[in-house]
Amino acid sequence: MPTPAIGSQPVRLVVAISSRTLFDLSESHALFQAEGVAAYREYQVSHENDLLEPGVAFPLVRKLMDLNAALGERGRVEVILVSRNSSDTGLRVLTSAHRHGLDISRAAFTGGASPWRYLAAFGAHLFLSADPTDVRLALEAGCAAATLLPALSVNTGSDDAQVRIAFDGDAVLFSDEAERVYREQGLDRFNQSELAAAHRPLPGGPFKGLLVAIHQIQSLFPPEASPIRTALVTARGAPSHERVVRTLRAWDIRIDEALFLGGLAKADFLAAFDADIFFDDQESHCEAARPRVATGHVPHGVANQGRPTSDSGSVG
DSSP states (O other): OOOSEETTEEOOEEEEEOHHHHBOOHHHHHHHHHHOHHHHHHHHHHTTTSOOOBOTTHHHHHHHHHHHHHHTSTTSEEEEEEESSOHHHHHHHHHHHHHTTOOOOOEEEOTTSOGGGGHHHHTOSEEEESOHHHHHHHHHTTOEEEEEOOOSOOOOOOOOOSEEEEEOTBTTTBOSHHHHHHHHHOHHHHHHHHHHTTTSOOOBOTTHHHHHHHHHHHTTSOGGGOSEEEEEEESOOTTTHHHHHHHHHHHTOOOSEEEEOTTOOSHHHHHHHTOSEEEESOHHHHHHHTTTSOEEEOOOSGGGTTOOOOOOOOOO
16 A cells, blocks of 8 residues: 655645547537537537547546556546536536546536636646647646647557656756757757756756656655656757756656657657657647657747647637
8 A cells, every 4th residue: 555645745646637638529519610609508418418439538537547546545646627618518528427437526617718727726737628728828827738639549448557658858847948049059059058057957847747746646656566657758869868867866756768869750659658648849749649649739838939829719
């Protein structure tokens, strides 16, 4: 049985998700975009006894909730439904979650308003949504957040109970400080700068808090028995790797695997790691990865400055 707490605070991991990431709502969302809220509501109410099919986040959510068995306590890892649906149209979503065996007890249905304002109150460490606007607002409010890209298929049959989470480094786990040097001055100057700053830890990025929460869960178990495994998958190579290693050491945070790819494409490595989800700030990397693994775009940092928000309204 794992230790119940680190210090005086119970160890918890709280993930907030939107209904469009948990379930396949593509048909009803298309109706909403074409005909509006009234048609969407009529459709959902008339189909509220029809079971929704899993969406891109479903396999990850199921594995996260199963962690409570390993932790020996219900609610230590919690998934909260945070949705632009009304309670009326959201009834089908919660009913489907329970019929699929997901122990989701908390939800916020905001009736079309962006739900980001409730993330801090719920204590969320991560927010996953299909709406880029909501994701940006959550990031600005200090919550790790990502836009989950549509998957080509959803695999719900994995027998591996371990949750495997992969992160990009710059502008995700770390700030975009070094990325700005690379974009403004090129690779050689980037390497020189990072080598000179090797003993100065990088500032934290938007996902540092999530990594801390995961590390606390991992610390309840021997490394070989942890139910969560993490990987840093970065385009960095030598000599810029040293600052990353020393930064994680300074943070006293464990990363199980670190892949310094020196510019190689990430998708094959993510598939080899068997990632349940991957987070990256660059859209091109996300598009390349999403046919292989569930992928969240983190619209943060210099790579996303000036990019338009693409979603034009949502009830998910």
